[in-house]
Amino acid sequence: MTITYSCVAHGRAVLAELALTGGSYQEAAAKVLRQVLLKAEPATIIHIGSYVYHTLFIDGITYLCATDNGLDSMAPSAFLKKMEYNKNQRDNNTVSAVKSQVTDVKNIMLRNIDTVLEREIETVSIITEGAEDPQATAEEFEKTRKIPKRIWWKCFKIVITTLTILLSIIIILLRTHIIPT
Structure with missing residues (x-):
């Protein structure tokens, strides 16, 4: 057989x-x-x-x-049950993998937010330190103001791109019934 x-x-x-x-x-x-x-x-x-x-x-x-x-009929029956078992195992692994990826993305986002906040605090301290010389303060502020904005936009783009990719993966997994609804 x-x-x-x-x-x-x-x-x-x-x-x-x-x-x-x-x-x-x-x-x-x-x-x-x-x-x-x-x-x-x-x-x-x-x-x-x-x-x-x-x-x-x-x-x-x-x-x-x-x-x-x-x-x-024993061998085909065992074969079919093994196929079904492997599908269930893969489904469980897929859900765990997606949860792990979501947690990783959340941790990265929190680190990025902390970094942005630290840089904003540095910018505020530079502004307050240089308040004695208005001309130097204005020039320094202009330089430092542009850097955090660029960094913030980069972080924002990374976060949006990551969320879009994760959402797409979840939608695909839901549509293919890998994640049971």
Whole structure:
């Protein structure tokens, strides 16, 4: 008994597939997916042609594999359960990774804000120290005023870019159902 084809589908949309031998499995897999959705049973075995299609249907996701022998159902069953287990493990890892990235970005933002505040305090102290000579104070203020603004804008752009990237990643993960809704 050999598993010759496997796929993971959401509804009738195949998300990932692998064929180990030549042949057109897509048409037969589409028929099997249609029948699985109609029956909505957790496990199904369907004979089409010379292949036996084994399915595992959990939470709208169908795990399917095709074998060339209908006598052994233990190996395909174990294979499908392993596929489902790996998906759950990956989902948990993905959520943890996103949480970790959000925490990292938050820490970076806090450090950037602290840096900007420290520079603003330095600017204020320079202004108050040079208040005795108005002309020198004006020139010094003009020089130091431009630096924090540029730094602030750079930090602001970095924060906005980072938040945009994280939001995009979260939207993509939600749309592909990697993060369950």
